[in-house]
Amino acid sequence: MHPAKLHPLLRGAREPSAVVHFSADDWNRCLRAARTERVLARLGYRIADAGALGRCPAAARDQLIAARAYPGFLQCRIAHEVSQVRRALPAADGDLILLKGAAYHCAGLPLTRGRQLRDLDILVPRTRIDAFERDLLAAGWESQPLDEYDQRYYRDWMHEIPPLRHPQRGVEVDLHHRLLPLTSRLRPDPDLLWESALPVAGMPGVRVLSPVDMLLHTATHLFHDGAIRGGLNDLWDIDELLRHFAAQPAFWETLPERAARLDLGRPLYYGLLFSRALLGTPIPAAVLTEVGRRFAPARPVNALMHTLVTRALPPQEGRSALTGLANWLLYVRSHWLRMPPHLLLPHLIRKSLRRLGGLDQHSGRRVDKRDSLRT
């Protein structure tokens, strides 16, 4: 894709100092898309790091700076929830691994700046998950009443237990025992993750995934576990993790082999490919070649995914039939990857029945969450 044809938001992300040449129209498109994709504050930090914030038009600068407040508030809220969870769990339960946003934040990674953090995702050993849940329930967290179908859905097919929430704080805590649903086509072994997880300074009992595993999880989350559409924020994570970890010795060398070991080669391939294509992430040519050779899908699938993802991931302005089709195909793909076909059809039917019947009207937030889990 030629950079000049890219959406101004992507142009700003790729070359932040170039925003000083934006027209008013570029800026308005960029700011609007950045809000929709939840990356406005992140873009602002990128522009500030490039030393260009002072040369932006005042109205743009106002918004880039004002957008920092809400992520800061959310991060304080999650950091507090982490401390409450630690306090509630006896040491006998063993360690826990923070995932995604909470991990970036607590590990002090630069990509946490401006990142909106809603839920707290935690990985715990499968053998301990019931004990963790019991301890949190005893300490005041509540499990939301779910119907039998939802209970079964979580317990039998998912990689986590139903979300917990403390009534006074309202943060959703998701306890996982693996990265992907039990039914998923990919089977990363959680034991491998535990072996290389790293401690968090000043937080005994709390760990985060190793840099390589963290990147693989982020790529898997976007390209295997979700509908891709609306995932620019996740692609931004991949981009920033790669830029940050690139400086660490042996990061690039170990990445392909580790992906193979964890059965996450395909998501890694997509992660590198699209992060580079859309956000201009610098990736060593040798790594790209090796990852392509080992993990790329057959050529027609590869071409199709390229067409679909480069339509679905960039900011979507207006509606085109082709983009709608790309969104839908990727949505179906995400279900296909998560569930064996005999489960998939009844689930999709049930889901559309619920939409039709408005069964979930009374619990709007939960519907959102389930959708984000399932799609």
Add this chain to the structure above:
Amino acid sequence: MTLTELMHAQDRRGCVGDGLFYRSGPFIIALRTRLADTLDLLEQFYGPCWASRDPAVAHFQVEVNSASGLRRWWRTQAVFALDGLHPFEPFPREHAFPLLEWGLNWSIATRAHLYLMLHAGALERNGQALLLPAMPGAGKSTLSAALAYRGWRLLADEFGLIRPADGAIVPLPRAIPLKNRSIPVIREFLPDAFLGPVFPKTRKGDVAHLRPPLPSLERQTEPAQPRWITFPRFVPGLRRPQLKRLEKSLGFTRLAQNAFNYRLLGEDGFTTLVRLVRECACFSLEYGDLDAAIALIAEITADAPG
């Protein structure tokens, strides 16, 4: 160019295409609308404000138009969009202007976190500002409107925007929505001020907008330093207004509860609010009569605060 000049220089139907850009306080608004009555009212209320047809970087990209789809065939409606999304249910078509004003206030309250946003009227005299923080229904708009036509410059009737960097109040003079019983009160009190049409039975009852005095629109980019904070409360029939000095600790706590985004701003909110309360004298005011309230406010603001 001012909004008035722009409207008269151009065929206003031109605003349909790329939209109209205008300034309200510190904000640039990009507005798209095909509704001629809304454009007329916009000009009447914000005529002296800067405006342009050429694209400008906007803080808010909004649209107000009649609803599309089936429903418009039996009941015409107006919809408000921010960044192409519709945060509210449609209004009746004839309430398009109040919808735009209300939608913009909502947009500001949910996004303008560059400022500590107090729910307050704000007025300035000799560079020093008076804040009137209050919940809706406490008579803050009525008192702000009355003071604005009695020697004070109106900075805002709804949003006390406090700039963290220097503690200044940044003006946001907007059409003042008067509700129900306030409409006849102000009509009698300010017979010469421009009052727009009455929109009956909106969500907040009958609403009519009062235009801020022209100088306050012309000087809408000039901030002022806050010196007095007065929590007003309208008490019907109260002849002699009651003014009490308020402990600063109490003033601080009440303002923290009053602000739109105090909690969201975290430590910056705390620091900004502490500075504000340190620099201001705090009072509570109960009033039933506008003239008496204005006289009392003149008394307490005559000297520098202690």
Add this chain to the structure above:
Amino acid sequence: MKGTTPGGDRYLSPADTRVVATWGAESSVYCRRTGDTHLLSILPAELLAMLPPEPTDLETITTRMARSCAQPVTPEWTARIRSMLDELVRLELVDRLPE
């Protein structure tokens, strides 16, 4: 059971967890851990300001507070300081380390 004997638990208050503004007799305190703001009256505010950043036992705290307030150390005084500390722990302005 933890902390049943007076002086068993130790308390500390890292100064970087809060910002304080004092208004005459009362103080507003912003807690960086929770994002909450609290209004403290003079005694708990003094207690918070006096707590050292290193763990300190209840007896030492009680004695120091009594000295600065010109109070005798009575069982009532100790109970009062203790319940104030408990409240500050609940607000997360103070940490309690079990014996």
